[in-house]
Amino acid sequence: MKKIITALMLIFIFSTNSFAFDHTFANYESLLNETVHNGLVDYKKMLNEPKILQEALLDFSEVKQTEYESFDRSQKVAYMINAYNIYTIEGIVKAYPVESIKKIGGFWNKAKHKVAGQMLTLDNIEHDILRKTFHEERIHIAVVCASISCPELWNHPFIADSLEQQLTFRSQSFATDVSRNKLNFDKKEIKLSKILKWYGKDFEAKYSGDSIFPYLYGKKRAVANFIYQHLPTEEQTKLKDGKFKVRFLSYDWNLNEQ
Numbered sequence: 001m002k003k004i005i006t007a008l009m010l011i012f013i014f015s016t017n018s019f020a021f022d023h024t025f026a027n028y029e030s031l032l033n034e035t036v037h038n039g040l041v042d043y044k045k046m047l048n049e050p051k052i053l054q055e056a057l058l059d060f061s062e063v064k065q066t067e068y069e070s071f072d073r074s075q076k077v078a079y080m081i082n083a084y085n086i087y088t089i090e091g092i093v094k095a096y097p098v099e100s101i102k103k104i105g106g107f108w109n110k111a112k113h114k115v116a117g118q119m120l121t122l123d124n125i126e127h128d129i130l131r132k133t134f135h136e137e138r139i140h141i142a143v144v145c146a147s148i149s150c151p152e153l154w155n156h157p158f159i160a161d162s163l164e165q166q167l168t169f170r171s172q173s174f175a176t177d178v179s180r181n182k183l184n185f186d187k188k189e190i191k192l193s194k195i196l197k198w199y200g201k202d203f204e205a206k207y208s209g210d211s212i213f214p215y216l217y218g219k220k221r222a223v224a225n226f227i228y229q230h231l232p233t234e235e236q237t238k239l240k241d242g243k244f245k246v247r248f249l250s251y252d253w254n255l256n257e258q
Contacts (some may be wrong), residue, residue, distance in 0.1 A: 021059070021063055021067060021071075022059060023075055023078070023159065023160055023161070024157075024159060025056075025059065025078075025082055025157035025159065027055045027056040027058075027059050028056040028059065028060075028082060028086060028157045029156060029157050030052065030055075030056070031046075031052050031053060031055075031056040031086075031089075032153075032154070032155040032156060032157065033155055034052060035052070036153050036154075036155040037155070037258060038152070039151075039152025039153050039154075039256065040153075040256055040257060040258040041089065041092075041146070041153060041256055041257060041258060042257075042258045043089075043092055043093055043096050043255075043257055044096070046089070046093050047093050047096050050093075053089070053090060053093060056086060057086060057087075057090060060079075060082070060083050060086060060087075060114075060115065061113075061114040061115075063079070063115075063116050063117065064116075064117040065116055065117030065118060066117070067116075067117075068116035068117060071160075072160065073134065074160035074161075074163045074164075075160040076134070077130065077134055077136055077139075077158075077160075077163060078157070078158040078159055078160045078163050079116070080115075080116075080125055080129050080130050080134075081130065081139060081142045081143055081158045082157050082158055083113070083115050083116075083125060084122055084125045084126060084130075084143045085143060085144050085153065087113040087115075087122060087125075088101075088122065088143075088144065088145060088146050089146070090113075091104065091107055091111060091122075091146075092104075092146050092255070098255065099254060099255060100147065100253045100254055100255055101145055101146045101147055101253065101255070102253050107122070108121060108122045108123045109121050109122075109123045126139070126143055130143070131202060135202075135205070136167075137199070137202040137203045137205075137206065137207075137226075138167045138170070138171055140195050140196075140199050140202065141167075141170050141171055141174040141195075142154075142158060142167065142170055144256070146255060146256055147251075147252065147253045147254065147255065147256055148252040148253070148254045148255075148256055149180065149193065149194070149195075149249070149250075149251045149252040149253070150195070150256060151170070151174050151177075151180070151193075151195070152173070152174075152177070152256075153256065154170060168230075171226075171230045172230045172231075174193075174230070175226075175227045175230035175231050176230075176231065176232070180193045180249070181193055181227055181249075182249070183235060183238075183239070185238045185239075185241075188242050188243060188244045188245065189244060189245050189247065190224060190227070190239075190244050190245070190246050190247070191247050191248065191249050192223060192224075192227060192246060192247070192248055192249065193248070193249060194248045194249060194250070194251045196219075196223035196226070196227075196248070197219070197223075197248040200218075200219025200220070200222055200223045201219055201222075203219070203222040203223050203225075203226050204218070204219060204222040206222075207221075207222040207223070207225040207226045207229070208221055208222045208225070209225075211224075211225050212225075212228060212236075212239060212240050213225065213228075213244070215243050216246060220246045223246075224244075224246050
């Protein structure tokens with residue numbers, strides 16, 4: 001009897017380990033490596049070779065709610081950022097060819113996806129979970145809405161073990177991306193991504209304190225501080241010289257396609 005119980009316990013342990021969630025997102029990383037270059041996506045390749053997308057999607061859809069609840073904070077945040085991005089990719093592939101995500105009705109607030117054992121929209125993931133539950137303002141440079149003016153889609157997944165370093169790195173990449181944020185030192189003008197205008201309030205809690213922009217207020221001051229803190233020292237020094245106006249760039253909703 002003892003031998004039978006021991007055998008059953010070993011089978012249970014083996015089965016549990018076999019289906020344990022892969023927090024390195026290996027299948028998703030393979031997908032990104034094969035289809036994303038310089039932030040632009042090869043949707044046509046995924047349409048013609050659906051297996052690479054489907055294998056990565058299974059890793060997200062098979063997570064049960066109880067399993068997700070056992071994740072620590074960094075694991076949950078990484079999972080949700082990656083889930084948002086891969087389900088955005090899937091939605092574009094389903095509608096392809098399409099010029100813009102805005103041509104697809106209900107993309108953010110109606111289409112539902114199996115996430116952590118629940119059926120969630122992309123708005124649920126971004127606004128109800130990543131913003132309201134985790135209060136992580138840097139998700140705005142990590143989640144990607146498949147458009148030219150969105151932050152670049154990184155060709156690596158976000159991983160819990162290095163989440164803080166990854167979010168810092170992506171913040172630096174975003175801040176120094178001259179197609180999304182422009183600094184004009186001669187005109188004393190900072191033109192920022194409109195994402196920072198739409199979600200500027202999310203940055204106020206962490207970036208409204210001591211500032212080199214005492215002449216700015218509210219959301220403008222917070223997002224200017226955010227960008228400043230992720231710039232190279234040389235550009236930080238230049239921003240200390242005089243008053244800068246903060247404006248926001250127009251938004252290009254065309255597809256982020258290769």
